[in-house]
Amino acid sequence: MPDAVKSVEFDVLRYRPEQEDVPAWQRYAVPYSHDMSVLQALQHIKDELDGSLSFRWSCRMAICGSCGMMVNGKPALSCQTFVRDLLPGPIRIEALAHFPIERDLVVGVDGFVKKLEGIKPYLIPKEPRTLAQGEYLQTPEELEQIEQFSSCINCMLCYAACPQFGLNAEFTGPGVLALLHRYNADSRDGGRAQRMDVLNAEEGVWSCTAVGYCSEVCPKQVDPANAVNQNKVNSAKDYFLRFLSPKGARR
Amino acid sequence: MSRKAYLRPMEGWWRRDPFFVRYMVREATAVAVLVYTIVLTVGVVRLSQGEAAWNGWLQAMRSPGSLVLHAVLLVSMFVHAKSWFEIMPKTMPMIVIGGKRLAASTITRSGWAAAVVASIVLLSLAGWWRP
Numbered sequence: 001m002p003d004a005v006k007s008v009e010f011d012v013l014r015y016r017p018e019q020e021d022v023p024a025w026q027r028y029a030v031p032y033s034h035d036m037s038v039l040q041a042l043q044h045i046k047d048e049l050d051g052s053l054s055f056r057w058s059c060r061m062a063i064c065g066s067c068g069m070m071v072n073g074k075p076a077l078s079c080q081t082f083v084r085d086l087l088p089g090p091i092r093i094e095a096l097a098h099f100p101i102e103r104d105l106v107v108g109v110d111g112f113v114k115k116l117e118g119i120k121p122y123l124i125p126k127e128p129r130t131l132a133q134g135e136y137l138q139t140p141e142e143l144e145q146i147e148q149f150s151s152c153i154n155c156m157l158c159y160a161a162c163p164q165f166g167l168n169a170e171f172t173g174p175g176v177l178a179l180l181h182r183y184n185a186d187s188r189d190g191g192r193a194q195r196m197d198v199l200n201a202e203e204g205v206w207s208c209t210a211v212g213y214c215s216e217v218c219p220k221q222v223d224p225a226n227a228v229n230q231n232k233v234n235s236a237k238d239y240f241l242r243f244l245s246p247k248g249a250r251r
Numbered sequence: 252m253s254r255k256a257y258l259r260p261m262e263g264w265w266r267r268d269p270f271f272v273r274y275m276v277r278e279a280t281a282v283a284v285l286v287y288t289i290v291l292t293v294g295v296v297r298l299s300q301g302e303a304a305w306n307g308w309l310q311a312m313r314s315p316g317s318l319v320l321h322a323v324l325l326v327s328m329f330v331h332a333k334s335w336f337e338i339m340p341k342t343m344p345m346i347v348i349g350g351k352r353l354a355a356s357t358i359t360r361s362g363w364a365a366a367v368v369a370s371i372v373l374l375s376l377a378g379w380w381r382p
Binding site for chain 1: 254255256257258259261264265267268270271274278338340341342343344345347350352
């Protein structure tokens with residue numbers, strides 16, 4: 001059947017702030033080929049049909065995290081979503097949900113980047129170490145604690161899947177909290193105390209209501225819902241342990 | 252050029268995806284758990300008020316309206332348990348047994364096993380103590 005398809009229709013949500021106040025749908029007919037990704041279809045539109053269409057992309061192989069968008073209402077990387085799986089169409093393309101649309105399929109990422117910076121997403125050594133002391137060693141078990149969470153590519157699909165983020169943009173959100181866990185759970189890291197304020201805040205793990213859709217849409221199997229929800233326990237421990245020790249749970 | 256970003260409204264968000272509808276069902280069925288606790292608490296209060304009050308409560312429990320309510324509560328609680336056991340693996344830290352990570356499906360099945368065992372124990376106790 002797919003070989004008989006000549007062209008596929010795409011409904012794209014357009015927003016050009018200089019000429020319209022509210023986004024509007026625009027339809028394009030794109031010549032179909034069996035190996036075409038949604039990103040390639042958008043590139044065809046931009047190159048051959050309408051040069052004014054704006055969208056982000058870079059690597060074309062699901063590692064840069066730039067081309068996330070809503071495809072038929074679900075958050076997806078357009079480079080790894082194939083048109084053949086969405087036939088017969090029309091295929092609805094919209095900017096990532098819950099983010100402000102800057103133009104067409106381009107969303108504002110300022111809030112996300114600010115949150116990401118706020119969690120100190122890097123290893124903070126427990127104590128200074130000289131070069132002569134050698135590398136930090138880690139067992140396979142210690143690596144497993146963090147490995148899946150370190151696969152995050154900051155594509156923000158999980159934010160487009162999270163209604164709590166949609167309802168309250170202050171929520172730190174699944175992706176950044178998963179990365180926070182990735183560093184806190186690392187056996188080589190000593191920066192946990194510096195990150196607990198973000199985690200403990202109402203906008204931290206406690207804004208999550210365990211919808212779980214973030215983990216469904218993650219293209220890298222990071223399972224952010226797991227990172228966030230197991231840290232509700234860590235946050236509760238951090239709160240109650242302060243009553244047991246004069247220094248609290250903070251190291 | 253100044254920016255004029257457009258923020259899309261969230262009205263009716265939970266109807267946008269079947270996943271969100273299932274989430275809302277999980278949250279809504281929690282009300283059934285609350286209602287049943289209230290029913291049982293009223294029973295305990297009536298018991299403390301003497302035999303007549305207690306028999307009145309038992310009578311009320313046997314009314315058709317009460318039976319329908321209990322059927323609805325039972326189904327709701329089953330749905331609630333199912334949806335919570337499904338999300339349970341996401342709420343737990345990684346469990347490694349014998350060098351292998353415990354699968355999410357095993358955690359979900361353990362939840363069901365615990366619920367079934369608890370129900371059997373409770374029902375046998377209830378049957379045993381029947382006068």
